[in-house]
Amino acid sequence: MTRVVNHYGGVNLAQGMPNFRPPQELLDAAHRALDGDFHQYAITWGTPRLRRAIADKYRKFYGMEVEPDRHVTVCCGSTETMLSSLLAGVDRREERGDHRLRGSAGHADVLLRIDVDAVEPLRLRGDGVPHP
Secondary structure (H helix, E strand, O other), X not given: OHHHHHHHOOOOOOOOOOOOXXXXXXXXXXXXXXHOOOOOOOOOOOXXXXXXXXXXXXXXXXXXXXXXXXXXXXXXXXXXXXXXXXXXXXXXXXXXXXXXXXXXXXXXXXXXXXXOOOOEOOEEOOOOOEOO
C-alpha cells in the first residue's frame, strides 16, 4: 500500500503514517491531555467513562439500553475486535462435537458466513431462535 500511495502521491493511512501535520485543534487537545493528571494505562476493556459514553450513544442513536459494565468492551485494534467477537459468538456444543456461531438477535435474519475449521454457520430467525 505504501508503494502505491507514494507512486500516486496519496495520503498513507494504511499503516498509520499520515504525511501531513495534524490540525492545530487536535494538537491542542493532545497537549491538554498530556498536561492533565491521567497518565496510566486504561483497564483492558475500556475506562468506565468511555464505556458509559458508548452505552449512551447506543441509547440515543439506536434506542438500545446497553449496560456499560456488561455489554461494552473496548478493544485495541481490529484484529483483537474481530477475534474477540468471533470467540464470543462460538457456541461450543461439546456433547455433539460441533461448533456453531451465534448471530445477533438484533438482526431480522442472520446467516453468518465464515470459513473456520470446525465451525458451521447457524441461521437465526428474527427472534434469535436458531433454525436447524
